[in-house]
Amino acid sequence: MSDLITNVAPGIKMLDQTVAWPGFINPYLIEGDKKAIIDIGPTKTVPGVLSTLAKTGVKPEEIDYLVLTHIHLDHGGGSGLALKSLPNAKVVLHPKGIKHLAEPEALWKSSIEVLGDLAREYGELTPIPMDRMIPAQDHMKLDMGKGLVLELLFTPGHASHHLCVYEHKNKVIFAGDAAGVPTSGVLRVTSPPPFRLEEYIGSIDMLIKLQPKILCFAHRGFTKNTVVMLEASKQKTYLWYKIAQAGAKAGKTLQQVIDEILNTDPDMAYMKTASKEEFERDYHLITSSVNGLMLAK
DSSP states (O other), X not given: OOTTXXXXXXXXXXXXXXXXXXXXXXXEEEXXXXXXXXXXXXXXXXXXXXXXXXXXXXXXXXXEEEEOSOOSHHHHTTHHHHHTTOTTOEEEEOGGGHHHHHXXXXXXXXXXXXXXXXXHHHOOOOOOOGGGEEEOOTTEEEEEETTEEEEEEEOOSSOTTOEEEEETTTTEEEEETTTOEEETTEEEOOOOSSOOHHHHHHHHHHHHHTOOSEEEESSSXXXXXXXXXXXXXXXXXXXXXXXXXXXXXXXXXXXXXHHHHHHHOGGGGGGGTOOHHHHHHHHHHXXXXXXXXXXXX
16 A cells, blocks of 8 residues: 555545645545545645545546535635546535535635635635535435445534534544544644534534544544544643633733643643644644634633
8 A cells, every 4th residue: 555545444545645744634535336535635735635546546537526524725625626637526515615615705715814824825716616516414325335325414613514424334434623633643623713612512422422433534644542532622622712711801812822722731742843834834723723712602
């Protein structure tokens, strides 16, 4: 197996890309009689993902679905560009996201406002024709053949248009950003505004009840230490939320609260030794998350 392709479970592969941020963007290939890619990633990484796809032996015309956990740039931003090379693929996503990918100007503007230069690094969106999108329904199932069934579960919190994908045969959950992001062996909270604590925790609890055997993150890989990781994500979120809300009530600035979280949460010590590129990218994302926690009602 190529170092860009990792077997997750029978019929499931994790794809890496080398165009940008190796290991940070991880789409997943589902190979039944039908084939799907879950979270294709941002525009910038699409060429690398398609190059890695070719190494699996799967032809572009064999891809039936691009399934998006949500439409944020680093998960679904490259869908429109990818479709130009995947002639038979349709994008499956939460219905709230459809208008934003058909006419992405507002999504691009809001992404620039939240992420700044990081959004520009991810790359602009290519509009997707309406007839190439399929609105998901909660608990909708995609029968991929060969015993692989993908169930789409609405999991709001990180975003109102977020869903997770549960593959029944192997008990694999593709979590998107519903349970945080593993970073240097630890978890980082993903709570951009508008953040909803109860929905976010409720979504994690739903995933725990499924007792998955494998938990696949859209960033930085997968784990078989599933329930422990999900429980850790809950506790991490409560910690950051408590600090952020207390800071907001005390009139602290966003920068002051970020500094307090980085100094209080021992897992964030990795930021002190992170490379310049990793530090700048993660700092953007941490800033967005802390802002969401401070503004949460």
